[in-house]
Amino acid sequence: MENRPPAPxxxxxxxxxxxxxxxxxxxxxxxxxxxxxxxxxxxxxxxxPLVDPKFLATTPWRQTYADLVKAKEDLxxxxxxxxxxxxxxxxxxxxxxxxxxxxxxxxxxxxxxxSHDRNNLCFNCHNEQNLLTLQVRDGREVSFDNIPPLCGSCxxxxxxxxxxxxxxxxxxxxxxxxxxxxxxxxxxxxxxHAPRIPTREPAPxxxxxxxxxxxxxxxxxAP
Amino acid sequence: xxxxxxxxxxxxxxxxxxxxxxxxxxxxxxxxxxxxxxAPLREMxxxxxxxxxxxxxxxxxxxxxxEDMTKVxxxxxxxxxxxYGLRPHVRDLKPMDGVEFVYCLNLTRCIGCxxxxxxxxxxxNQSRNPEIQYIRVLKMPHGSMDVEKGDHTYDAKQxxxxxxxxxxxxxxxxxxxxxxKVCPVNATWQEKDGITVIDYDWCIGCRYCEAACxxxxxxxxxxxxxxxxxxxxPNMAYLGNRPRKQGVMEKCHFCIQRTRAxxxxxxxxxxxxxxxxxxNILDPDSEVSYIxxxxxxxxxxxxxxxxSPRFFYYFDK
Amino acid sequence: xxxxxxxxxxxxxxxxxxAFVGDWRYYAWMGALTVVALFxxxxxxxxxxxxxxxxxxxxxxxxGVYIANxxxxxxVAAAAVMMVIPVYIYDNEELHDLVIFGExxxxxxxxxxxxxxxxxxxxxxxxxxxxxxxxxxxxPRSMLSWDVLVLNGYLLLNVHICGYLLYCRYQSKKPAKWxxxxxxxxxxxxxxxxxxxxxxxxxxxxxRPFWNASIVGPRFLASAFTAGPAxxxxxxxxxxxxxxxxxxxxxxxxxxxxxxxSMIINVFLLxxxxxxxxxxxxxxxxxxxxxxxxxxxxxxxxxxIWTAITFNLIAMVILLLPVSRGLKYLNVACGLxxxxxxxxxxxGLVIPGFIPTPLGAIVDYVPSLNETLVCLGIWAFGLLCYxxxxxxxxxxxxxRLSKANEGRPEIQGDEPLAPLSAHTPH
Numbered sequence: 001m002e003n004r005p006p007a008p009x010x011x012x013x014x015x016x017x018x019x020x021x022x023x024x025x026x027x028x029x030x031x032x033x034x035x036x037x038x039x040x041x042x043x044x045x046x047x048x049p050l051v052d053p054k055f056l057a058t059t060p061w062r063q064t065y066a067d068l069v070k071a072k073e074d075l076x077x078x079x080x081x082x083x084x085x086x087x088x089x090x091x092x093x094x095x096x097x098x099x100x101x102x103x104x105x106x107x108x109x110x111x112x113x114x115s116h117d118r119n120n121l122c123f124n125c126h127n128e129q130n131l132l133t134l135q136v137r138d139g140r141e142v143s144f145d146n147i148p149p150l151c152g153s154c155x156x157x158x159x160x161x162x163x164x165x166x167x168x169x170x171x172x173x174x175x176x177x178x179x180x181x182x183x184x185x186x187x188x189x190x191x192x193h194a195p196r197i198p199t200r201e202p203a204p205x206x207x208x209x210x211x212x213x214x215x216x217x218x219x220x221x222a223p
Numbered sequence: 224x225x226x227x228x229x230x231x232x233x234x235x236x237x238x239x240x241x242x243x244x245x246x247x248x249x250x251x252x253x254x255x256x257x258x259x260x261x262a263p264l265r266e267m268x269x270x271x272x273x274x275x276x277x278x279x280x281x282x283x284x285x286x287x288x289x290e291d292m293t294k295v296x297x298x299x300x301x302x303x304x305x306x307y308g309l310r311p312h313v314r315d316l317k318p319m320d321g322v323e324f325v326y327c328l329n330l331t332r333c334i335g336c337x338x339x340x341x342x343x344x345x346x347x348n349q350s351r352n353p354e355i356q357y358i359r360v361l362k363m364p365h366g367s368m369d370v371e372k373g374d375h376t377y378d379a380k381q382x383x384x385x386x387x388x389x390x391x392x393x394x395x396x397x398x399x400x401x402x403x404k405v406c407p408v409n410a411t412w413q414e415k416d417g418i419t420v421i422d423y424d425w426c427i428g429c430r431y432c433e434a435a436c437x438x439x440x441x442x443x444x445x446x447x448x449x450x451x452x453x454x455x456x457p458n459m460a461y462l463g464n465r466p467r468k469q470g471v472m473e474k475c476h477f478c479i480q481r482t483r484a485x486x487x488x489x490x491x492x493x494x495x496x497x498x499x500x501x502x503n504i505l506d507p508d509s510e511v512s513y514i515x516x517x518x519x520x521x522x523x524x525x526x527x528x529x530x531s532p533r534f535f536y537y538f539d540k
Numbered sequence: 541x542x543x544x545x546x547x548x549x550x551x552x553x554x555x556x557x558x559a560f561v562g563d564w565r566y567y568a569w570m571g572a573l574t575v576v577a578l579f580x581x582x583x584x585x586x587x588x589x590x591x592x593x594x595x596x597x598x599x600x601x602x603x604g605v606y607i608a609n610x611x612x613x614x615x616v617a618a619a620a621v622m623m624v625i626p627v628y629i630y631d632n633e634e635l636h637d638l639v640i641f642g643e644x645x646x647x648x649x650x651x652x653x654x655x656x657x658x659x660x661x662x663x664x665x666x667x668x669x670x671x672x673x674x675x676x677x678x679x680p681r682s683m684l685s686w687d688v689l690v691l692n693g694y695l696l697l698n699v700h701i702c703g704y705l706l707y708c709r710y711q712s713k714k715p716a717k718w719x720x721x722x723x724x725x726x727x728x729x730x731x732x733x734x735x736x737x738x739x740x741x742x743x744x745x746x747x748r749p750f751w752n753a754s755i756v757g758p759r760f761l762a763s764a765f766t767a768g769p770a771x772x773x774x775x776x777x778x779x780x781x782x783x784x785x786x787x788x789x790x791x792x793x794x795x796x797x798x799x800x801x802s803m804i805i806n807v808f809l810l811x812x813x814x815x816x817x818x819x820x821x822x823x824x825x826x827x828x829x830x831x832x833x834x835x836x837x838x839x840x841x842x843x844x845i846w847t848a849i850t851f852n853l854i855a856m857v858i859l860l861l862p863v864s865r866g867l868k869y870l871n872v873a874c875g876l877x878x879x880x881x882x883x884x885x886x887x888g889l890v891i892p893g894f895i896p897t898p899l900g901a902i903v904d905y906v907p908s909l910n911e912t913l914v915c916l917g918i919w920a921f922g923l924l925c926y927x928x929x930x931x932x933x934x935x936x937x938x939x940r941l942s943k944a945n946e947g948r949p950e951i952q953g954d955e956p957l958a959p960l961s962a963h964t965p966h
Contacts, residue, residue: 013238015564016953020245023571027252030575031259034582038262045593048352050451051341058342058492161539165510166329166517169497171487174509175319178485189496197496199381203337206375207354208903209445209598242952246560249567253574260582266589279665283676353593359899371823371900392899401747407684408669409676425676427669428592428662431684433602437747439898442599443662446591469591470662525898528746 048207055203058171060188066145067188078144080131089128092121112194125150125192151186162186283409284422284462292461295424299465303457306466307450311457313465316483318416324477324533325417325504325511327521328391331539332498335360335382335389339490339499343393346478346489347464348456350448357442357475358393358490368522393490394419394440394475395524395532402432402441411472417533418477420462426471433472437528441474477501504533511535550946551710555932558941562931562953565782573924580917583910584659592662595911600903601894603660605915608886610656612767613649613922614738615760615885617694619768620646621731622798628724634791637937640705641779642772643698644929646731650695652922659914683741690734697727702933710936711943735760742893750827750893753816759809760885765802767881769795770874775926777867783934789867796870800859803877807856810849810884830902831892838895840904844887851880 068075076082083105084090093101100120102109113119127135134142134150142150152159161167168189173179189197277298282291296313303311340358349355361373365386373390383389400419403411410426413419433441447469459465463479478488482501491499502509514537515521521537523530562570587594597604623642626632658664669675670688679685701723708715739760742751773795780787817828831841858864858873896902907915935941935951 012563013242016567017242017245019564019567019571020242020249023567024245024248024252026571026575027249027256030578031252031256034256034259034578035262038265045352048354050351050454051344055336055338055341056345056493061495158539161517164513164517166500166514167497167539169491169494169499170510171492173485174482174487174502175485184497197334199383200334200336200495202335202377202379202382203341205337205378206340206356206359208600209353209593210596249571250560256574256578257581260578261585263582263585263589283669361899369823369900370898371826371896373900375899375901401745405682405684405744407678407682407688408666409678410669425666425669426663427666429657429660429684430602430662431682431741433599434894435745435747437898439599439901443602444591445598446593468663472662525747530746 046207046211049204051204060169060184061200062188062191064145064147064185064187066185069145078132084131089123090131092123094120109193112196113192146185147192148186151192278424281424283425296461299459299461303455303459303466307452307455309452309455309457311455311459311465313459313461314480315461316463316479318414318418319483321505322503323415323417323505324396324482325502325515326396326477326534327500327511327514328534328536329498329500329539330388330390330536332496333360333389333391334496334498335362335377335384335387336495338493338495339391342489342493343475343478345454346456346481347476348450348459348466349442349473350444350450350467351454352449353445355442355444355448355473357440357473358391359439360389360391362387363390368524370524390536391490392438392440392524393534394477395438395530395534396475396477398531398533399529401435401437401528401530405431405435407431414462416483418479418482419474420476420479421472421474422462423465423467423471423473428470428472430472437525437530438532441472443472444469547711547943548707551707551943554941554946554950555936558935558951559928559931561951566931566953570924570927573920573927576920577917577924580914580920583913583917586910587659587914588664592660594908596906596908597911598903598905600897600901601891601905603890603894604905605886605907605911606656606660608890609915609918610653610660611738611760611890612882612885613653613656614691614735615764615881616768616771617646617649617653618731618735618761619764619772620649620698621728622765622769623772623795624724624728626794628721628728632794634788635794638776638787638791640702640933640937641776641930643702643727644933645768645772645775645926647695647698647702648922648926648929650691650698651925652918653691654695655918655921656915659918683737683744686737687734687741690730690737694727694730694734697723697730701727702929706933706936709939710941712939732761735764742889747898748827748893749824751889753813755809755813755816756889759806759813762802762806762809763881763885766799766806767878769798769802770877773799773874774871774878777871779930779934783938785934785938792867792870793865796859796864799874799877800864803852803856803859806881807852810852826896827892830895831888835896836902838902838904840906841887841892841895844883848880848883848888851876852884855880 063071065075065078093103095101098120099117100111100122102111111117111120123135124137125134127133127141129135130141132144134144134147136142136150136153138153140149148159148162152162158167162183165183168184168186170181170183172181174181186192275298277294281295287295292315296315299313300311303309303313337360340356340360343349343357344351344355347357349357359375361370361375362377362384363370363373365388368390370390370392377384396417396419398413398417400413403413403419406412407429408425408427411419411421411432428443430443433443444467448467450466455466456464458480460480460483463476467473478486478490482488487501488499491501500510500514502511504511504515506512515535518537521535523532523535583594595604595606620642623635623639627635627639658667661667670677670685672679677685677688679689701720704720705715736757739757742748743754743756744752746752773792776787776792776795779785814828814832817825826835829835830838831845833839834842855873855877858869858876861869863869864873891905894905932941940951
């Protein structure tokens with residue numbers, strides 16, 4: 001017969017058959033392994049706690065007199081003549097090193113305005129004659145709810161930057177035809193008695209995708 | 224040329240059919256194993272988010288007609304509702320005429336509190352785990368602008384620390400963006416108002432842009448993003464903060480959903496020291512125009528790259 | 541016309557048949573490769589579901605061993621021309637019939653390249669966005685779109701050349717020169733271009749000073765023309781061992797001189813690069829410092845690169861000595877240079893480009909188990925393809941599979957006197 005194929009014969013032929021049989025069994029076993037091991041997440045991931053919402057707050061960290069007025073809050077702290085006498089400017093005392101002695105009634109005030117304790121005279125800003133207002137050195141009276149001109153009387157370049165929106169936060173609408181903007185006042189960020197911004201706790205830092213690449217292994221070992 | 228074969232013996236036919244049968248068995252076994260090896264794909268529906276037919280066939284952003292866009296937005300809103308249980312408001316906000324955005328950041332003021340990082344995550348619906356953040360704050364030793372000296376993971380109790388300044392880095396919205404140049408499918412491009420955007424439904428996830436960016440500003444969704452329901456921001460934009468899918472790039476887009484509606488970006492709103500300034504550089508009265516006009520020194524990070532960032536670092540004193 | 545189509549279909553059917561036919565060693569080899577390839581496919585299925593988070597890659601090191609293997613294999617594919625040039629330009633008779641084996645290797649290598657790029661994609665379902673006309677191809681601006689074009693073009697060129705020559709041989713016809721010689725010369729230029737374009741993929745990134753160096757292109761070509769012919773030298777000996785196909789030692793020694801010269805150039809270019817990175821002492825040398833010596837306590841790549849350098853230097857010395865005319869030493873040199881260059885181009889080029897990041901963070905990269913399985917799977921699949929190509933082409937070139945013996949008893953693979961069992965004792 002012309003078309004009869006040659007016979008697989010001898011040891012070679014038998015080996016081929018064994019291998020084909022073995023391959024079949026091996027493939028089926030592999031299939032079973034794949035099906036059994038199909039599920040599960042192959043990467044263990046670290047738990048990352050959600051960030052504390054306090055870090056998302058946009059409210060300034062200080063409230064000013066103006067804010068209190070707007071919010072109709074208790075203004076009794078600003079009622080100076082509840083304690084002081086009208087027409088009688090309060091005396092200012094210094095210690096031997098010419099450091100101002102803050103009276104006990106104002107112990108919440110820490111003086112730290114300017115280096116070398118230079119700015120240590122209350123009436124540099126407060127109005128000696130009327131404690132309910134503030135006063136610029138040139139004599140202008142300034143009300144508690146509009147202090148930037150007072151601060152600006154010494155901090156000229158900063159005042160100019162602030163007026164142009166380059167110092168301090170301006171929020172709301174950059175496009176003034178679409179909405180309002182709010183500009184924070186000096187005392188929203190700076191304590192007038194100690195204007196340096198205090199340090200604070202930073203929000204949590206970044207987490208890497210693979211916290212430890214050297215030992216990064218799938219939680220469930222692939223087959 | 225035909226080789227000569229030995230004369231066939233009697234068992235030859237049987238041997239041949241046995242051989243063919245065994246070959247068939249092995250082939251069957253192989254095919255079974257092939258099919259079984261794809262078993263993990265059964266989890267595709269719940270785990271990965273590969274696509275519905277509409278999404279697979281969705282057209283390129285610039286080729287969508289207004290009617291297409293309406294349908295696509297309805298699809299996205301539906302997906303978000305199914306997944307997070309709230310109806311978002313998705314808009315396709317276009318750039319405004321006569322507006323080119325610029326960002327200025329005051330390095331004298333920044334205290335490194337990282338509030339901007341997290342406000343950005345909250346505003347832009349970034350994945351919380353794995354973590355995707357568009358802003359990276361570097362703690363830098365005084366006197367150097369070499370980012371290789373920066374510390375990314377500082378963990379101080381209180382900031383700022385003495386002897387250091389802090390430099391937040393995010394997408395610099397380059398005028399000459401390397402990421403746009405390298406994208407093989409035009410999935411990222413620069414818009415008229417200077418914002419480089421990404422079509423999340425077009426990106427193929429090759430990460431070439433991530434390799435090209437000199438500011439390490441681009442982020443990849445290595446797995447399905449995870450956002451808690453209660454922290455979804457429903458005010459969304461197509462090219463902005465709508466939730467992304469597994470396997471695509473994302474990055475800072477100057478809060479397109481806010482800024483193209485006239486508002487300041489979220490990172491600026493949360494800054495406790497007013498170090499961040501944003502606005503329209505074509506408007507001479509804007510804060511950013513004032514800063515670039517009045518401040519002596521401002522820095523475009525890695526200026527030598529020729530990328531010409533729209534993000535400027537400046538100093539007060 | 542109909543007869544021609546029928547003949548071609550019969551040719552394809554017989555080729556397909558013979559791919560599944562062989563003796564026990566063939567089945568053992570193919571079975572083993574299939575098992576590894578299936579493990580890879582299984583791992584890839586997991587990656588499809590869970591995303592690339594199952595790899596060791598991250599935003600810091602956003603390309604890993606996938607792209608490293610891709611880069612190496614583009615070089616292997618390009619190096620196939622190193623056999624074509626002597627044959628068609630210098631009429632080297634010894635290599636004449638062997639060219640096909642080289643080109644088939646190129647085809648297998650390109651298939652692996654395309655597979656490596658595909659598994660690296662975050663959204664492989666969107667591959668159609670790359671197809672001109674259907675999607676958006678950022679051509680000519682994006683080097684990646686160039687790469688897609690040149691790789692697929694190279695694949696088509698080589699498939700055409702091999703397919704045409706083999707089909708002519710099958711029909712015992714003399715191939716028409718005009719139908720393949722122009723393609724051969726195009727393929728020579730094209731081969732250089734695929735590896736140059738792949739180098740430009742890296743070179744074009746200004747933000748990555750380690751890659752942004754004009755020496756990367758020449759280094760790629762030099763290392764490819766070392767590793768590619770080295771692989772072919774080993775492959776030819778394996779073919780010679782398992783079939784009775786005639787391959788002369790002279791042919792192997794011709795390839796040896798190619799490997800020899802390329803290796804010298806490769807090492808020289810490495811020296812040039814190392815000098816520039818370290819002598820100038822700029823901050824741009826941070827990646828090189830990380831690679832060679834470690835940076836700030838991170839040393840993940842240091843053992844790799846020194847292994848590569850040691851292997852390359854030993855290989856170069858052996859190749860320069862007359863002992864490498866002996867096949868034993870030549871094989872050792874080839875093996876060392878393949879491994880050395882694989883490391884140099886993968887762990888030594890792709891990964892350190894990402895470390896430190898453009899913002900100075902140092903994050904080590906270690907491939908995950910799943911990622912490694914995918915890589916092994918693709919290599920197994922590539923070898924599977926190459927084995928099948930050889931299984932088809934050797935009998936055709938020997939005349940045992942031809943139109944003339946159509947209808948005669950088909951090859952079984954393990955019949956006595958059959959080439960595959962030529963060395964088996966009875």
